[in-house]
Structure formats: C-alpha cells, structure tokens
Amino acid sequence: MRGLAAMMVAIGVVVAANVAAYGHDTQVDVSVAHRFTLSPETRALVRAVHAPLRIRAFLASHGGAADDARFLLSRYTELNSRIRFSVVDPDAHPGEARRFGITRYASVVLTYRGRRVDAPDAEELEISTAILRLLRGHVRSVCVLTGHGEPALDDTAPDGLSAVADLLRHNAYEPRDLDLSTSSIVPKDCAAVIVAGPTDPLLPAEVQALDAYTKADGRLMVLATPTSRADPNPLIASWGVRFTGGLVIDPARSENLDTANVIVERFPSASPVDAGVSRLQLPAGGGLFVAVPPDRPGLSVARLALASGRSFVETRPDTEIDFDGLDIPGPVLVAAAADDSRVAAGETGVPGRSGARIERTRVVVAGDVAFVTNRFLDHLSNARFLLNGINWLTEEEQLLATTSRPSADRPLPFTPERQTRVLAVTVGAVPGAIVGIGLVPALVRRLRRRRR
Amino acid sequence: MTRIARGLAATALVATALGGCHHAPRTTADRPVAIVTGAEAVGASIVVSAAGRSGPVPAGDMRTALAPLLAARVLDQPEGPTSYGLDHPQARLEYTTASNRPVVVLVGAPDFDRHFLYVGREGDRRVFLVPAAVLRRVLALVGVTVAAPS
Known part of the structure; x- marks a missing residue:
C-alpha cells in the first residue's frame, strides 16, 4: 500500500514537473563547444534586428540537413521574434524556388527592409554573416598592401592570410589587394588599409x-614584424606610436618553452578594439611605445595590449635571449590604437551648412603579423581582436558574425605562470590537504586526551 | 528492497519508457518508387509523343530505363499540376500493357536544379521526380531537349 502511494506521489511529481516545464523554454547546453547554442556574437547581432527579418532555407524537407536547419533557425527566432524562418523544399515548391532564383540545395535567402542577402549554407556563421550584411546594408572594401613580400590574402598555407580574407568577407567587408x-594614390573606396608584415x-x-x-581621414592598420627590413615607423610615428624592433620575450606568459611566443592577457584600455578579447597569442612580435607629440591635442593613443611585467624587448635576438642593459624592460606594449580628430576648414558636408x-x-598598430596568419588567427582571441580593429577603424558598430566556426578544441596555453600554479597545486596544495585531513583525527x- | 523503493523504481522505469517514445513526423517519401511497375511493363509497347510527334521507344537501353519506370522521389502532397509543368506536359509516354491496358505518363518541367523532371501518372495525384538522365535520350526521339543540370 505504501509502495503504491509512493508510486502515485512520484507520478504526480513527474506530471507536475512536465506541466511546469511545458510553459517554459529554458535550455542548458552542456556540450563541450556549446554546439547547440548561438555564439555571443550572433546573439548580439540578433538583438540588433529591429524590423521583420525573413529567412528561407531551401532544403529537401526530409533528412538531417533540414532538421539541423530548423533547429538552428529556431535558436534565432527564440532570441528575436522579428526573425521568422521557413524551410522550403525546392522540389516540392518549385515556384518559390524559381521566385528566389534558387539553383542549388542549401541556399538560404534572408530579406530585411527590402534588402536581400543569400547565405551559401544553413550554418550559423553563414547566416550570421548574411544578417550582418543586411543590417549594415553595404559591403566595404578593406585594401591590403602587396608587393613587399607580405603574406597574401589568397594564400592558404599556414603563413598565408586566406583566413583573414574569409573572416573579413564573413563580416561584411570585401578584402582586396x-x-x-x-x-600612387590609395583608392577612395578603401574603407581601411592594412599593411601586413x-x-x-x-x-x-x-x-x-x-x-x-x-x-x-584615413584608416590604417599596421602589423609590423621584427623579421623584416621594412621600417613601419614612417607610417605610424606621426600618430604617436613607434615600433621598437627587437623581439618581445615573456618568460612568464608564453607558449610552453618558446618565450618569444607570447600570450597576452593585459588589455588596459577601454577601447572597443579590446571588447571581448580575453587573450592573444603573438608569436615572434616586436614591441611598441607611445610618444604623443605635445602639440597634438586631438591625438589620443590607447594602449591596447601589454605583455606581462616580466616581458622585455630583446634588442639583439640573433645573439642571445637574456635580459640585459641593452634590452627594453617590460611590460611591453604590443598593440596600440591612435585616434586623431582635427577641425579642418571647409565644407561640413551637410547641405546648407558651411564652415569647419x-x-x-x-x-x-600591432608589433606582430604572425598572429593573423592562417596558423594563428583562430588561436585565442586573435580573430576577434583583428576584426574589432577593422570595425573600429571603419567606424562600424561592433557587431560581428562569429569570428570562426565552432571548434571542439579549447586551447589553454600552458604558460610558465600556469606551470608554476599547476606545480603548486599538485605538489603542494593537494598532498598538503591530504596530510592535513589525515592529521585532523x-x-x-x-x-580529547588532554581534556581528560 | 522496501516497497517504497520498488514503487519508485517502477515509476522511474515507466517514466523512462514513456520519455523514450517518439513519433517520427510524416515526411515526403524519398524512396525509389515504381511509376510503372515491372509487372505492367513486361511485354508492353511504349510510345513517346510530344508536340505532334510520336514514335515507339526502341528496345535496348532506352526501353530498359523505362520498364519499369522508377522515380527517385515522390511528392505525396503536391501543389497543383501547374507548379510542375504537368498542366502542359512537354511529353507523354504511353505504355500499352500485355493485357492491352493503357498507362499514360506525363513528363513535366525540370526541377529547380534540372537534375530531375517532374512526372505524373494519369489517375494518380502524386508527383514523381525522375532523373533527367533517364528521360533525356527518350525525349530526344521526339525533338524535346532536356537541359543539362545547373
């Protein structure tokens, strides 16, 4: 009898829990790489949608691809009810496929405020890219200097920049050489120019x-490299930043034993370039320093990224890697952003108004170019930092499509600082705790004996 | 084990079993389906016609591809015939079975990526997708060109 009562109570609890859960849509994604949750970048993007946005995914209505698309697109609509979606089977509804000019499966058509952008696949990165393009309403050119041994935009080798090109395209920019x-003139339609190593x-x-x-009114990004015969200072010195050359060494925060493969964890500025950036990996970079001329009141320089207090610039990396009197002590500045606002005489650009x-x-400026190459762009927050920099230069709002496809890898640089912490915990704290617990009884x- | 524990265990088992129940949604069939079955095609004569031209389908590969005539996909709940070009079919295949029963197959428009042609069978409301490659040579007999896939 008591067993029956317990069973009834348990069933009641299960039913009540189901009824309560039915009206709520709380989800927890416990997958390692949060595969079932939209990225923070996409969530910010979706919140910026202020008018009806329609997504039509053209997929065979049966099968895994359509189910995956429905699942993904539901995540968008859950975040913003202005977003609606449908999965259209182009075989079953050829009229609709014709109306949108669909000629292949997995095409996704997004429409917003009379604009249309197509995504080549029903994946988060592609759909978020299309939403970003719709929100911006334009695609701006980012020009990348060539002709001096720079890594190339179309180079898919580890030292190439093809990943940068993809990243820019996914974020409503068109990279070009x-x-x-x-x-002898930079084209006017270059929204920003990158000088990359x-x-x-x-x-x-x-x-x-x-x-x-x-x-x-130019927008320039200079990614310097110490392994170069090109001096970046003529391009940047007017803006209060100088490249020291040499090689940044960080015995405290670097990747394993390579002290020149620096992990940066200090981002002291409030600049939007640092937004969402937690760590950078800058291999074989040089240092910077800030020297703002006193007669430039409109010029401000933000120190974007600093290596640790134990870092230094090795001025003679060919001969030794040890701090001495000839080296520049840290914390070494490895990235900076300059903003120079001036009042210029002439037209305001506003009809009916003249004057200043x-x-x-x-x-x-960054003292490193390797961090944006295909080998390192996806490491830590490197891609985010680059994209923040481009957005800040072009004065676009800090909206991003995801900076990379979801990856199962969760890199945790094993810096000397961390090694020390791990050693302290495994050799000191854990055995100490065990001994301590053993001593308590x-x-x-x-x-007790003493009390007796 | 006490009665209470047994009761709870039984409840958990029932809840688990109920939770695992899943009714798969009905989907458009994507299995190969015979539009004209092998039984119907045995000994049948096949005539293709289009725009006033007609001719028998010769024996060999061409006939083998049509007897039986298989569809790669079936739309169980299609839109109206206009959507698939079946209101004004570009060609028709007329099978006369061994028992002298006619079976008429209408060939409509190509699908969105031109890998398939929409096909209907008179008396059947379903719409079938047949690979364009299967019908290309047969339709060429009566001057109908099937465009290559995009």
Whole structure:
C-alpha cells in the first residue's frame, strides 16, 4: 500500500514537473563547444534586428540537413521574434524556388527592409554573416598592401592570410589587394588599409601615398614584424606610436618553452578594439611605445595590449635571449590604437551648412603579423581582436558574425605562470590537504586526551 | 528492497519508457518508387509523343530505363499540376500493357536544379521526380531537349 502511494506521489511529481516545464523554454547546453547554442556574437547581432527579418532555407524537407536547419533557425527566432524562418523544399515548391532564383540545395535567402542577402549554407556563421550584411546594408572594401613580400590574402598555407580574407568577407567587408607600385594614390573606396608584415622596404612614393591617405581621414592598420627590413615607423610615428624592433620575450606568459611566443592577457584600455578579447597569442612580435607629440591635442593613443611585467624587448635576438642593459624592460606594449580628430576648414558636408568640419584619422598598430596568419588567427582571441580593429577603424558598430566556426578544441596555453600554479597545486596544495585531513583525527584525539 | 523503493523504481522505469517514445513526423517519401511497375511493363509497347510527334521507344537501353519506370522521389502532397509543368506536359509516354491496358505518363518541367523532371501518372495525384538522365535520350526521339543540370 505504501509502495503504491509512493508510486502515485512520484507520478504526480513527474506530471507536475512536465506541466511546469511545458510553459517554459529554458535550455542548458552542456556540450563541450556549446554546439547547440548561438555564439555571443550572433546573439548580439540578433538583438540588433529591429524590423521583420525573413529567412528561407531551401532544403529537401526530409533528412538531417533540414532538421539541423530548423533547429538552428529556431535558436534565432527564440532570441528575436522579428526573425521568422521557413524551410522550403525546392522540389516540392518549385515556384518559390524559381521566385528566389534558387539553383542549388542549401541556399538560404534572408530579406530585411527590402534588402536581400543569400547565405551559401544553413550554418550559423553563414547566416550570421548574411544578417550582418543586411543590417549594415553595404559591403566595404578593406585594401591590403602587396608587393613587399607580405603574406597574401589568397594564400592558404599556414603563413598565408586566406583566413583573414574569409573572416573579413564573413563580416561584411570585401578584402582586396592594394598595389601602390602601379598607382600612387590609395583608392577612395578603401574603407581601411592594412599593411601586413612587409618584408621589403616600401618605396618612398608608397610611404608618401599611405601617409597622404592616412592624413586625409584615413584608416590604417599596421602589423609590423621584427623579421623584416621594412621600417613601419614612417607610417605610424606621426600618430604617436613607434615600433621598437627587437623581439618581445615573456618568460612568464608564453607558449610552453618558446618565450618569444607570447600570450597576452593585459588589455588596459577601454577601447572597443579590446571588447571581448580575453587573450592573444603573438608569436615572434616586436614591441611598441607611445610618444604623443605635445602639440597634438586631438591625438589620443590607447594602449591596447601589454605583455606581462616580466616581458622585455630583446634588442639583439640573433645573439642571445637574456635580459640585459641593452634590452627594453617590460611590460611591453604590443598593440596600440591612435585616434586623431582635427577641425579642418571647409565644407561640413551637410547641405546648407558651411564652415569647419571634423577630420578623423584612425590607426591601429600591432608589433606582430604572425598572429593573423592562417596558423594563428583562430588561436585565442586573435580573430576577434583583428576584426574589432577593422570595425573600429571603419567606424562600424561592433557587431560581428562569429569570428570562426565552432571548434571542439579549447586551447589553454600552458604558460610558465600556469606551470608554476599547476606545480603548486599538485605538489603542494593537494598532498598538503591530504596530510592535513589525515592529521585532523589525530589532533582531535590528542585534544580529547588532554581534556581528560 | 522496501516497497517504497520498488514503487519508485517502477515509476522511474515507466517514466523512462514513456520519455523514450517518439513519433517520427510524416515526411515526403524519398524512396525509389515504381511509376510503372515491372509487372505492367513486361511485354508492353511504349510510345513517346510530344508536340505532334510520336514514335515507339526502341528496345535496348532506352526501353530498359523505362520498364519499369522508377522515380527517385515522390511528392505525396503536391501543389497543383501547374507548379510542375504537368498542366502542359512537354511529353507523354504511353505504355500499352500485355493485357492491352493503357498507362499514360506525363513528363513535366525540370526541377529547380534540372537534375530531375517532374512526372505524373494519369489517375494518380502524386508527383514523381525522375532523373533527367533517364528521360533525356527518350525525349530526344521526339525533338524535346532536356537541359543539362545547373
């Protein structure tokens, strides 16, 4: 009888729990890489949708792909009710497929405020990219300097920049090469110019062209490298940042035994470039320092990333890797952002108004180029940092499609600092705790005996 | 084990069993289906016609591909025939079975990526998708060109 009663109570509890759960949609994603949850970038993006957005995924209505798409797109609609989706079987509804010009499976059509963007696949990265393009309403060119031994945008080798090209495309930018040997002017439609690790010096005319571009409301990103004969200082010195050369060494925070493969964990600025950036991996980079001229009140420089207090710039890396009097002590600045706002005479650009207008130059400098190569771009927050930098330069809102496809890898750099902590816990704290717990009964017994 | 524990264990088993029940949603069939079955095709003559032209399908590969005539996919709940070009079919295949019973198959428009052609059978409301490669040579007999896939 009591067993029956217990069973009834248990059934009642299960039914009540189900009824309570039915009206709520709380989910917990316990998968390692949060495969079933939209990324924080996508969530921010979805919140920025303020008008009806329609997603049509053209997939065979049966089978895994359609189910996966429904699951994924439901995550979007749960976050924002302005987003609606449908999975259309182009074989069963050829009229709708024709209306949208669909010629292949897995095409996804997104429409928003009369604009249309197609995603090539029903995956989060592709759909978020399309939403970002819809929200922005335009795609801006990012020009990457070539002709001096820079890693190439179409190079898929570990030292290439094809991953940067993909990242930019996924975030409503169109990367393209900029060859200043054939044209001495930076095209006006370059929303930003990236100088990514030239190994050969730029010609004076090229430096002049970039300088003229930057001074005229230009947006420049310089990724310097110490293993180069090209001096980046003529491009950046006017903006209060200088490249020290040398090699940044960080005995406290570096990848395993390679002290030049620096892990950066200090981001002291409030700049949007640092938003969402937790750690960077900068292999074989050089140092920077800030020297703002006193006669430039409109120029401000943000220290974006600093190596640890034990870091230093080894000025003679070819001969030794030890701190001495010739080296520059840390914490070493490895990335900086300069903003120079000036009042310029002339047209305001606003119809019916004349007079002064504001000119603004923005420059982002990093003492390393390897961190954006295919080998390292996906490491830690490298991709996020690069994209934040481009968004800040182009004055786009800090909305991102995801910076990379979800990965099962969860890298945890085993820096010397961490090694020390692990050693302290495994050799000190854990055995100490065991011994301590073992001693407690003995101490208790001794105390009891004394009381007696 | 006490009665209470036994009761709880039984409840857990029932709850687990009920939780595992899953009714798969009904989907459009994607199994190969015979539009004209082997039994119907044995000994049948097949005539293809389009736009006033007609001719028998010769024995050999062409006939083998049509007898039986198989569909790669079936739409059990199709839209109207207009959507699939079956209101004005570009060709028709007429099977006359060994028992002199006619079976008429209508060939409609290509699908969205031109890998398949929509096909209907008179008296059957379902719509079938037949690989374009199966019908390309047969339709060429009566001057109908089936475009290559996109």
